[in-house]
Amino acid sequence: MDTAKHEPQGVTYAGYLALDDLLSAQKPRSDQHDEMLFIVIHQTKELWLKQILHEVALAQTLIRAGDLVPAYKSLARVSRIQAVMTQSWDILATMTPSDYLKFRGDLGASSGFQSDQFRRLETMLGLKDPRFLRFHAERPQAHAALEAALKAPSLYDDALRQLSLAGLPVPAEVLNRDVSQSYEPSEGVEAAWLEVYRDTERWWPLYQLAEKLVDLDDALLTWRHKHVITVERIIGRRQGTGGTDGVGYLVETLKRRCFPELWSLRTKL
Numbered sequence: 001m002d003t004a005k006h007e008p009q010g011v012t013y014a015g016y017l018a019l020d021d022l023l024s025a026q027k028p029r030s031d032q033h034d035e036m037l038f039i040v041i042h043q044t045k046e047l048w049l050k051q052i053l054h055e056v057a058l059a060q061t062l063i064r065a066g067d068l069v070p071a072y073k074s075l076a077r078v079s080r081i082q083a084v085m086t087q088s089w090d091i092l093a094t095m096t097p098s099d100y101l102k103f104r105g106d107l108g109a110s111s112g113f114q115s116d117q118f119r120r121l122e123t124m125l126g127l128k129d130p131r132f133l134r135f136h137a138e139r140p141q142a143h144a145a146l147e148a149a150l151k152a153p154s155l156y157d158d159a160l161r162q163l164s165l166a167g168l169p170v171p172a173e174v175l176n177r178d179v180s181q182s183y184e185p186s187e188g189v190e191a192a193w194l195e196v197y198r199d200t201e202r203w204w205p206l207y208q209l210a211e212k213l214v215d216l217d218d219a220l221l222t223w224r225h226k227h228v229i230t231v232e233r234i235i236g237r238r239q240g241t242g243g244t245d246g247v248g249y250l251v252e253t254l255k256r257r258c259f260p261e262l263w264s265l266r267t268k269l
């Protein structure tokens with residue numbers, strides 16, 4: 001067996017980072033200068049999504065095992081990455097509407113709507129919609145990963161189990177729910193979180209967990225919000241390439257909450 005390439009001495013910067021693959025993956029379809037920026041922004045976002053999925057998976061494993069404190073590190077990292085993704089809208093906004101329209105036709109019916117990693121993240125956070133599977137019929141790995149996430153408990157399902165194990169009254173129908181369905185808000189769960197928020201000293205680890213989850217939901221909404229604003233700034237009220245009515249559809253997505261009771265409880269405190 002040739003072990004030479006496994007020796008640390010043989011490692012090079014370009015080899016370790018697979019730069020030849022990475023830097024040959026930008027393939028503009030037009031001769032428009034700004035299409036390179038459009039591709040790089042999207043590829044960067046997919047890389048960050050890959051890292052976020054890696055961290056959420058670890059956080060979920062730790063939470064399921066009751067190791068809440070180590071999970072905070074991963075969750076904090078996720079919301080910092082989300083902040084970087086939100087900031088990158090400002091780079092894209094340097095592209096004028098007419099610059100974008102010059103190559104928009106070359107994008108065909110492709111759209112961020114079809115990002116399997118984005119859907120997997122939403123799914124792991126509890127926003128489940130099996131209709132998005134159909135976009136990935138031709139990519140077996142992406143399809144299988146999204147399908148597995150749809151069937152598995154979400155990060156919130158695992159957090160609620162910890163709430164119950166700590167002795168808080170989480171309703172049995174929530175603990176035994178069909179996890180392949182989107183989570184429906186529950187008054188019982190809200191009441192359990194209210195106890196945590198009313199006596200943070202007693203429930204400190206769960207309170208910290210809840211606030212880390214709110215950080216994620218908050219950062220996802222902030223990203224969505226900046227997306228809508230940038231979209232309106234660049235294409236106005238045009239329809240989306242992915243087939244939605246564009247800004248109208250994106251505004252509706254601002255209503256989605258991954259951890260609904262962690263928002264609603266604030267009115268009751």
Ligand code: HEM
Nearest residue numbers: 045111112113115118231234235240241242243244246253
């Ligand atoms: C010129 C820039 C952009 C425009 C005009 C734009 C427009 C749109 C529109 C209209 C939609 C709705 C689906 C459709 O009908 O196509 C959408 C969805 C989406 N876009 Fe963009 N987008 C832009 C850039 C980006 C970038 C840079 C990202 C990621 C970094 C992104 C990620 C997404 C995602 C994830 C969705 C699905 C949202 C959901 O269903 O909740 N978009 N985009």
Ligand SMILES: N[C@@H](CC(=O)c1ccccc1NC=O)C(=O)O
Nearest residue numbers: 107110111112113239240241242
């Ligand atoms: N939906 C965008 C096109 C677009 O932004 C896009 C196209 C291909 C790959 C990713 C994209 N990003 C987000 O939707 C549009 O309607 O102009």
